[in-house]
Amino acid sequence: MSEPPELAPPEPPLPEEQLAFDVADFPGGIHGAVEAVLMVVDEPVTTASLASALEQPVQDVEAALADLEAGYEEQRRGFTLRQVGGGWRMYSRHEYAPVVERFVLDGQQARLTQASLETLAVIAYRQPVSRSRVAAVRGVNVDGVIRTLLSRGLIEEVGHDEESTAILYGTTSYFLERLGLQGIDELPALAPYLPEVDVLDEIAEGGRG
Numbered sequence: 718m719s720e721p722p723e724l725a726p727p728e729p730p731l732p733e734e735q736l737a738f739d740v741a742d743f744p745g746g747i748h749g750a751v752e753a754v755l756m757v758v759d760e761p762v763t764t765a766s767l768a769s770a771l772e773q774p775v776q777d778v779e780a781a782l783a784d785l786e787a788g789y790e791e792q793r794r795g796f797t798l799r800q801v802g803g804g805w806r807m808y809s810r811h812e813y814a815p816v817v818e819r820f821v822l823d824g825q826q827a828r829l830t831q832a833s834l835e836t837l838a839v840i841a842y843r844q845p846v847s848r849s850r851v852a853a854v855r856g857v858n859v860d861g862v863i864r865t866l867l868s869r870g871l872i873e874e875v876g877h878d879e880e881s882t883a884i885l886y887g888t889t890s891y892f893l894e895r896l897g898l899q900g901i902d903e904l905p906a907l908a909p910y911l912p913e914v915d916v917l918d919e920i921a922e923g924g925r926g
Contacts, residue, residue, distance in 0.1 A: 740771050747773060747781045761804025829869075836862045837871060841892070841904060845875045845885035871895075 740750045750771050754762065764782065768775045782805055786798040797810050809817050829837070832855075839854045840846055852859045863886070866872045875887040888901065898904065 737772060740773060747771065747777060748785055751778065751781050751785065755798070755805065755807050758806060761800075761802050761806040763804045767805070829865075830862075832857075832859075833862050833865055837866055837888075837892075840866070840872055840886050841888050841901065844887035844901070846887075847878055847881070847883040847885055849883060851886075 740747045743749050764775055764778050768778045789797050795810055795813050796807050799808050836851055836859050839851050848863055870889055870891045872886050873889050874884050876885045
């Protein structure tokens with residue numbers, strides 16, 4: 718008597734983030750889904766990529782893009798949808814260039830406070846450095862200043878301290894660009910006037926005692 722064939726094990730359920738969805742179930746349908754994706758892309762996205770992400774036929778996505786582009790034009794919205802470099806992306810409408818330019822220039826020209834400049838200097842010369850070490854050098858809480866520098870794009874998180882797991886900060890390429898430097902090795906020789914890392918730890922520990 719032959720043995721019954723072995724049954725294949727059931728396929729494991731898909732992870733929650735990979736579960737299929739139907740764009741028709743979203744409030745704005747395929748149009749809203751396309752807009753949601755386009756709002757978060759950093760560079761033009763192809764129709765094929767949109768169709769893959771939305772699990773929709775390419776022709777349906779193309780029709781939705783055309784509808785959105787026509788709708789923005791008809792409503793004279795402050796933004797528009799353009800096909801550039803083989804992909805689609807949202808852009809501010811050229812008629813509003815003076816407003817956008819004023820906003821950008823105001824942000825770039827806003828001067829940093831003395832506290833921000835001092836904190837930025839410590840990070841630049843002691844990077845990667847934790848928030849507590851920066852606070853130890855300055856002798857004050859630097860949480861608000863760190864948030865300001867992060868929002869201005871001058872510093873960024875570059876890792877974690879292996880022992881304390883504290884977030885480490887360093888300067889960004891934008892920081893170098895604003896100073897006209899190729900790298901942090903071109904910074905003026907100010908580092909010798911700042912405490913060494915082990916001294917910073919002692920100061921920080923003393924401040925917590």
